[in-house]
Amino acid sequence: MTVSFQRTPSSTPIVNGAIWRLPLATIVLAGTAWVCGAGAGPVPPLGPLLDPMTGVWSMPAAAELPRSVEAELPGLGAPVSILYDERGVPHVFATREFDAYRALGFVVARDRLFQLEIQTLAAAGRLTEIAGPPALTADREMRRLGLPRSAERKLAAMGKSSAERQTLTAFADGVNAYIEEMHPSDLPLEYRLLGRQPSRWEPVNSLHLFNRMGWTLALEDGELSRLSIRARVGRAAADALFPVRSPIQEPIQPNGRSAPRFDFTRIPAPGAPDSAAERELAVLRELLPSTTLDVDRETRAGDALGSNNWAVAPGRTVGGAALLAGDPHLDLTLPSIWYEAQLTVPGVLDVYGVTIPGAPAIVIGFNRDIAWTFTNTQADVLDFFEETVNDAAHPTRYRVDGVWRDIETRLERYRGRHGEIVGTDTVRFTHRGPLRRAGDRWLSMRWTVLETGNDVSVFTAMSKAKSVDGFRRATEPYVAPAQNMLVADRAGHIGIRSTGKFPLRAGDGRGDVIRDGAHAANDWQGSWPVARYPGAVDPAQGFLASANQQPIDPNVDPGYLGNDWFPPWRAMHINELLRKGPAATPDLMRRYQTDPGSARADFFIPVLSRAARQRPARPACVRSASLLGEWDRRYMRDNRRAVLFEAAMRALPRLLWDELRPNDTRVGDLPSDQIVAELTVDSSSVWWDDRRTPLVEHRDDILCEALEEGLAETLRLRGQPDDVRWSWERVRFANIRHLLRLPALSALDIPMQGGPSTLNPSSGNGTYGASWRMVAELGPEVRAWGTYPGGQSGNPLSSRYLDRLPQWTAGTLDTLRFPHRPEDLAGTRVRSWLTLVPTRR
Amino acid sequence: MSARDWILLVVRATGFALVTATGGWLTVPVTAAVWSALPTAERHREIKLALAAVLSWALLLLWNARQGDTSRLLAVLGGTLQVPPVSLIVLTLALPALLAWSASIVASAVGRFVARLTARRPPQPDAV
Numbered sequence A: 001m002t003v004s005f006q007r008t009p010s011s012t013p014i015v016n017g018a019i020w021r022l023p024l025a026t027i028v029l030a031g032t033a034w035v036c037g038a039g040a041g042p043v044p045p046l047g048p049l050l051d052p053m054t055g056v057w058s059m060p061a062a063a064e065l066p067r068s069v070e071a072e073l074p075g076l077g078a079p080v081s082i083l084y085d086e087r088g089v090p091h092v093f094a095t096r097e098f099d100a101y102r103a104l105g106f107v108v109a110r111d112r113l114f115q116l117e118i119q120t121l122a123a124a125g126r127l128t129e130i131a132g133p134p135a136l137t138a139d140r141e142m143r144r145l146g147l148p149r150s151a152e153r154k155l156a157a158m159g160k161s162s163a164e165r166q167t168l169t170a171f172a173d174g175v176n177a178y179i180e181e182m183h184p185s186d187l188p189l190e191y192r193l194l195g196r197q198p199s200r201w202e203p204v205n206s207l208h209l210f211n212r213m214g215w216t217l218a219l220e221d222g223e224l225s226r227l228s229i230r231a232r233v234g235r236a237a238a239d240a241l242f243p244v245r246s247p248i249q250e251p252i253q254p255n256g257r258s259a260p261r262f263d264f265t266r267i268p269a270p271g272a273p274d275s276a277a278e279r280e281l282a283v284l285r286e287l288l289p290s291t292t293l294d295v296d297r298e299t300r301a302g303d304a305l306g307s308n309n310w311a312v313a314p315g316r317t318v319g320g321a322a323l324l325a326g327d328p329h330l331d332l333t334l335p336s337i338w339y340e341a342q343l344t345v346p347g348v349l350d351v352y353g354v355t356i357p358g359a360p361a362i363v364i365g366f367n368r369d370i371a372w373t374f375t376n377t378q379a380d381v382l383d384f385f386e387e388t389v390n391d392a393a394h395p396t397r398y399r400v401d402g403v404w405r406d407i408e409t410r411l412e413r414y415r416g417r418h419g420e421i422v423g424t425d426t427v428r429f430t431h432r433g434p435l436r437r438a439g440d441r442w443l444s445m446r447w448t449v450l451e452t453g454n455d456v457s458v459f460t461a462m463s464k465a466k467s468v469d470g471f472r473r474a475t476e477p478y479v480a481p482a483q484n485m486l487v488a489d490r491a492g493h494i495g496i497r498s499t500g501k502f503p504l505r506a507g508d509g510r511g512d513v514i515r516d517g518a519h520a521a522n523d524w525q526g527s528w529p530v531a532r533y534p535g536a537v538d539p540a541q542g543f544l545a546s547a548n549q550q551p552i553d554p555n556v557d558p559g560y561l562g563n564d565w566f567p568p569w570r571a572m573h574i575n576e577l578l579r580k581g582p583a584a585t586p587d588l589m590r591r592y593q594t595d596p597g598s599a600r601a602d603f604f605i606p607v608l609s610r611a612a613r614q615r616p617a618r619p620a621c622v623r624s625a626s627l628l629g630e631w632d633r634r635y636m637r638d639n640r641r642a643v644l645f646e647a648a649m650r651a652l653p654r655l656l657w658d659e660l661r662p663n664d665t666r667v668g669d670l671p672s673d674q675i676v677a678e679l680t681v682d683s684s685s686v687w688w689d690d691r692r693t694p695l696v697e698h699r700d701d702i703l704c705e706a707l708e709e710g711l712a713e714t715l716r717l718r719g720q721p722d723d724v725r726w727s728w729e730r731v732r733f734a735n736i737r738h739l740l741r742l743p744a745l746s747a748l749d750i751p752m753q754g755g756p757s758t759l760n761p762s763s764g765n766g767t768y769g770a771s772w773r774m775v776a777e778l779g780p781e782v783r784a785w786g787t788y789p790g791g792q793s794g795n796p797l798s799s800r801y802l803d804r805l806p807q808w809t810a811g812t813l814d815t816l817r818f819p820h821r822p823e824d825l826a827g828t829r830v831r832s833w834l835t836l837v838p839t840r841r
Numbered sequence B: 001m002s003a004r005d006w007i008l009l010v011v012r013a014t015g016f017a018l019v020t021a022t023g024g025w026l027t028v029p030v031t032a033a034v035w036s037a038l039p040t041a042e043r044h045r046e047i048k049l050a051l052a053a054v055l056s057w058a059l060l061l062l063w064n065a066r067q068g069d070t071s072r073l074l075a076v077l078g079g080t081l082q083v084p085p086v087s088l089i090v091l092t093l094a095l096p097a098l099l100a101w102s103a104s105i106v107a108s109a110v111g112r113f114v115a116r117l118t119a120r121r122p123p124q125p126d127a128v
Helices: A020-040 A046-050 A056-062 A098-121 A133-144 A147-157 A163-183 A191-192 A203-218 A222-241 A276-285 A298-303 A455-464 A469-476 A569-580 A587-594 A599-614 A620-627 A642-656 A673-680 A701-718 A805-809 B003-023 B027-036 B044-067 B070-081 B085-118
Strands: A068-073 A080-085 A090-093 A308-312 A322-327 A327-332 A340-347 A348-357 A363-368 A370-376 A382-389 A398-399 A403-406 A409-415 A420-429 A434-439 A441-447 A485-487 A494-499 A514-515 A533-536 A543-546 A733-738 A747-751 A769-771 A773-778 A780-786 A828-836
Touching: A020 A046, A020 A769, A020 B085, A046 A191, A046 B085, A056 A191, A056 B044, A056 B070, A068 A098, A068 A163, A080 A587, A090 A098, A090 A485, A098 A147, A098 A163, A098 A191, A098 A203, A098 A348, A098 A382, A098 A828, A133 A147, A133 A420, A147 A203, A163 A203, A191 B070, A203 A420, A203 A455, A222 A276, A222 A382, A276 A382, A276 A434, A276 A469, A276 A514, A308 A370, A308 A441, A308 A485, A308 A494, A308 A569, A308 A587, A322 A370, A322 A485, A322 A587, A348 A455, A363 A455, A363 A773, A370 A469, A370 A773, A382 A569, A409 A701, A420 A434, A441 A514, A455 A469, A469 A485, A469 A533, A485 A543, A485 A773, A485 B085, A494 A543, A514 A773, A514 B003, A543 A569, A569 A599, A587 A773, A587 A780, A599 A642, A599 A673, A620 A642, A620 A701, A642 A673, A642 A701, A747 A773, A747 A805, A773 B003, B003 B027, B003 B044, B027 B044, B044 B085
Parallel strands: A068 A828, A090 A340, A382 A514
Antiparallel strands: A080 A090, A080 A828, A308 A322, A308 A543, A322 A773, A327 A769, A340 A348, A348 A363, A363 A370, A370 A485, A382 A398, A382 A441, A398 A403, A409 A420, A434 A441, A485 A494, A494 A533, A733 A747, A773 A780
């Protein structure tokens, strides 16, 4: 820009040489002010963003916890002392229980404010408010599933003075107090980039969060898989390919065996396509949200979404105390899904563990007497009912047993970034749940996640339990998502129970069919009595373990609980380690959590080798098997054979399941590898024949071909077998993405030990894995260790944002400090003090 | 620049820094406008005000840099916005410059216009 300086501004003529200056300046002023104040397109308002005092430039100064600070918190009954230890974990010492929950809300908001809000918006179907119309699809799914309505109803069902309601309110008070007192420089970066300010936290938000957990863990799509296969090869084959009974039985509830039981049977030949199933499939595909299909097939097949837990009785431990270990595998995000905290109220509550930001309780953890952890039960808790409606286009009533009932309607409005309405929906509900149209049919859905319960109280109660029995009693009312709840106590008891509301259904009890809603007899008939829940206490084998496998041996209880069990490879490996390993120590438990061994590789490598021996005239097959023979079947980062095995295992379903349209890679459309295992004992099964070739293939032909294809692919992509590119650490990575998927705020391409179906699974796109690892020793004084991938702070500028990643990657754990009193956390172990005091005004 | 100009620069930069610290970015154009509306003759006043505004924000950035790890901020923010980190500094300093410069010119013109209206005589071109 060239500027003429011939005159002083006060004497600049408007009409001669500098005539352009005023219009130009006006345009610049207006434009700059607009961009600073309102932003432009995706650019946030630059004024607040770049303001040197309150904008991003002020953030580094506020990134670390101050040494000591005092804050006011309305509603507090008495001052609360909070000490942050060297790992950034707040230890809350309160004198009243609800004060502890207020303080929890405050400290969680302090570290994870943006996460609190975005999780809630996602669960409430309100993401359009920050992302605009692109989020409309995701929001519609949430609302059409009835999740926001359910949260509101759950809140309304609580008495205003109930402990549960007071807990939610106390937590909300804490969050809001932080928002009100927050210095502008504490505003999280994400808000600045989005040009937003934090919203007030409402008690219902915690319930949205619990519902979101249910959506993540209990929205099963196993029915889709079975139906799609049934449509292609008929019911008998589909039932065998997606069996309700796992063909490898290693149940959570010990069945008295000292080894897995292989219930392998002959899989029926492909039958005629089932057109009825094809129609039902089309219906269900419209109803089950597409987000359930987000997980790539390899991730799902590799168990990266599964979880592990196990406990060892004192008789099998070196220290003579029960040991408990747990590592829930979930979406790996930054900040982490978990937040560590201690809540202590003398005589009432003394608990340490991890909470999900927004939950007013410790979800997984330990107290002075017990430790507990969960894996997902995978139960079928969702059913569809075809309704008879009065108007196929705009129904207002539906008929049950000849009586018309009113359909409840709810107008859903989706708001954009500036409050404008970007979409509307009319969502309908029957007494069963949300009613949706699929083609020319109307189906309502019943789902335990939507049903009222006392789950907040259950989490509070489990924190206070003092024994395995007490924990089991405390968790009896728990509804959803059903969890395999593992607990150990200082008295040396261990126990596990698959806990949640399991529907009792009419007829054969199966939940994988669409029932006729016109008859009340087809409704759920109640739920399983707690006494029938799969589980065990102090089993003779001296340990308990779960890894999302079928909870109970169907020979023990054939009742229908679900059909979407994970292959038991991880369970088999845990049990083998615990059965055959030395007496357990906490460190051994820790090492098991990232043990690179694989029951899946142990099963398939001999099968593949045998096939190669049967086909000596196929040199590539023999070479491939020979290379695999050099492998110890452990997914260490430096091993150079796992890559070949995985390539062969990827080729195998492609070659084997030609009858099932193998090019269709939609999630769950192909049987799991435990079915492949089952098929390997039937060498002449027609399934082995590749119908696309004129020959009739035998099992060993297909296995050999898989070996050959795997070798060819690996050679093509990675060079010769001694090439460093064959190293597992060049193959599989963890990818821990920021909640907004911003690469600069994410931790990507982290080499991992572990592979598909190992205890520390790394599969597919690497965005799922062990979200929290904990080991607890229930000795005279409970000791525990833990870590998660990320850090306590959600601020990317904080040293606590990603400080735990090295431990998590290496498989080491931090000592979790659990002081009785503030004074016990002395000296350099205290990073910061926060004192919350009642509002003085 | 004369000694007076330097003193004015420091005074104005201090003033911009203070108002920014207390009232935020929006005070920069407002302050520049107020200073420009003052009926004093000064050559290149809008440029000097812009310079003072830049200097004030530069000082505030330096002050912030002493309080925390600004290099990490630059890396994170540059990566997030997918721009070179240094461009964030340039952009940050450009804002007060543009705001002060443009507000100064507009305020001067408005001031003159108001003065002429007040004097109840038709607007005349300024003498050279």
